[in-house]
Amino acid sequence: MLRDEEGVVPLAGATDLYVSLNFGTLESRRFVNLWGLRPLRHIGMQGDRLVIGALATYTAIIRSRHVQRRLPMLVQASREIGGVQIQNRGTLGGNIANASPAGDTLPVLAAADAVVVLRSAGEERRVRFSDFYTGYRQSQRRPDELISGVEVGPIEGTQWFRKVGTRAAQAISKVVMAAVRSPTPRIALGSVAPTVIRLPRTEAALGSGAGIDAAARILESEIHPIDDLRSTSAYRRSVASNLLRRFWSDSGPG
Amino acid sequence: MRFTLNGVPRDLATHPAARLLDVLREECGLTGTKEGCGEGECGACTVLIDGAAVCSCIIPAAQVEGAEVTTIEGLGTDHPLARAFMDEVGAQCGICTPGMIMAAVTLGPRPSLEKVRTGLAGNLCRCTGYEAIYRAIRKPPVAL
Numbered sequence: 392m393l394r395d396e397e398g399v400v401p402l403a404g405a406t407d408l409y410v411s412l413n414f415g416t417l418e419s420r421r422f423v424n425l426w427g428l429r430p431l432r433h434i435g436m437q438g439d440r441l442v443i444g445a446l447a448t449y450t451a452i453i454r455s456r457h458v459q460r461r462l463p464m465l466v467q468a469s470r471e472i473g474g475v476q477i478q479n480r481g482t483l484g485g486n487i488a489n490a491s492p493a494g495d496t497l498p499v500l501a502a503a504d505a506v507v508v509l510r511s512a513g514e515e516r517r518v519r520f521s522d523f524y525t526g527y528r529q530s531q532r533r534p535d536e537l538i539s540g541v542e543v544g545p546i547e548g549t550q551w552f553r554k555v556g557t558r559a560a561q562a563i564s565k566v567v568m569a570a571v572r573s574p575t576p577r578i579a580l581g582s583v584a585p586t587v588i589r590l591p592r593t594e595a596a597l598g599s600g601a602g603i604d605a606a607a608r609i610l611e612s613e614i615h616p617i618d619d620l621r622s623t624s625a626y627r628r629s630v631a632s633n634l635l636r637r638f639w640s641d642s643g644p645g
Numbered sequence: 646m647r648f649t650l651n652g653v654p655r656d657l658a659t660h661p662a663a664r665l666l667d668v669l670r671e672e673c674g675l676t677g678t679k680e681g682c683g684e685g686e687c688g689a690c691t692v693l694i695d696g697a698a699v700c701s702c703i704i705p706a707a708q709v710e711g712a713e714v715t716t717i718e719g720l721g722t723d724h725p726l727a728r729a730f731m732d733e734v735g736a737q738c739g740i741c742t743p744g745m746i747m748a749a750v751t752l753g754p755r756p757s758l759e760k761v762r763t764g765l766a767g768n769l770c771r772c773t774g775y776e777a778i779y780r781a782i783r784k785p786p787v788a789l
Contacts, residue, residue: 402705405703405704405705405708406685406703409664409685409702409703409704409705410684413664413683413684413702413703414683414684420662422662422705424661424705424707426707426708427710473767474765474766474768475698475751475763476685476688476691476698476748476767477685477700479694479697479698479699480699480703559766560763560767561686561766561769
């Protein structure tokens, strides 16, 4: 259906799409309902990789022992998405496909060096999460493809996540950061650029022993926040910088 | 669309993209479920699907096929939580109340305050200031 017909939108938990539909801002009115595809709900291990099906809900992620053990920052992010009603319905694949720069799981997947698995009628292919988005709400997913899940390899180091919004529940992030403290630190930010981003220059600086003040200055030059209805560029810039400092002191060797 | 509504099997010829909220209120005549924001923010339209709280304003009817839906009417006319809401004056205008109760029934008996706060984070009330609601939910059930 996705291959043969134009303008058909895959529909998972509907927590984003139905908001747009109810408010008349959704262009497409044709959906393919994925909710019944039970195999895509699966969360498990394949060798040393954590595999999370695209239809795994936030509630399922929060409850999964595999995710708790391997990717605790994703559990943290999932707990702060919406309220219980949204967590019971919203899915990881939906968050990826919706491609909002403010999606709360996206910095986690970026910092985790996750791989997105895409499946079409003819093939299955894998795309590095950090290469997946090509612009604001644009991704490498072709119209005939579905996101079937993500894969995450073992992560060395301490995982860290923090969302800054008006309220813990129900509020869309003003700035959201996920990071891993290790000899090669990984830092990802949401809501500060057209897509979720990694901060390679800040990471390299911290990895080579630069001080946190120098690293924070690099971070401020590496992000491109905007003024919008949720926050201002200046506020986001200073919060992002503060989050880096908080990450570094929280995860520090003491 | 075949599903179970408050324990009774139903078979409706409904548009698959219709909102569950509209199906419940307009096709099934169950107006206890309220519409607040229409965007999954306020929780007024909370119902249970297979025991899990969801916002019925953003649930496509097609996704209810084969599921068990419970609305506020499904709790009966004398549910201990409903009585506790009345005793503690956990309702003022009342629009949020059915959604509050449906979210609260998933928390089990005598939940901690922390559990109530988290479990009801997706239910907004603009009248009560929440304290009376939390008291009602944490109140030990009175024997009938």
